[in-house]
Amino acid sequence: MLSGVKAGLVSADVLRREQQELRSHERNHKHLEEESRHSETVFRDKSGRKRDLAQERLEQRQKAEAKSERDEQYAKWGKGLAQGRQQQQNVEDAIKEMQKPLARYIDDQDLDRMLREQEREGDPMADFIKKRKAKENKEKKEKPRYNGPAPPLNRFNIWPGHRWDGVDRSNGFEQQRFARIANKKAVQELAYKWSVEDM
Secondary structure: OOOOOOOOOOHHHHHHHHHHHHHHHHHHHHHHHHHHOOOOOOOOOOOOOOOOHHHHHHHHHHHHHHHHHHHHHHHHEEEEEEHHHHHHHHHHHHHHHHHHHOOOOOOOOHHHHHHHHHHOOHHHHHHHHHHHHHHHHHOOOOOOOOOOOOOOOOOOOOOOOOOOOOOOOOHHHHHHHHHHHHHHHHHHHHHHHOOOOOO
């Protein structure tokens, strides 16, 4: 039988002997049972080494914290840094406006500056001021640029200098390079279309 005793019709002597053997077996293994009752489970990896679960939990927590910080940073960048600064500026302006008194008088400098900066439709001086600002901006020195027919492309998309006379003096390497790239792309596209043709 599963318990270790003989099955069927047995004599009392055999039954007593079997019970004594079972008790002695239980007494021999009693100390093992006591030791194993208060022992902790040992976890092992595939190679058989003991795993330190506390250390693994700590590492997982650190990884999760680093990931949350990185996600928070990406979320902040995803909203747009300039938009965030603009929103912060709007909040500061609103707080500044709330601190001002409700009644504003003619000698209020902020109100005066705000009204002067507004552009109104049909303002005769607005055109004059725009022209003057444009003239001031034009007076700033700009580097001269080439303005002729479209130059041939190069690898770096560099525009020619303003003194270029329009004559292409290259050895043809750039055109060959662009032709090779276009040919390679066309062959790849043709191979792809050929491979999915029968689908």
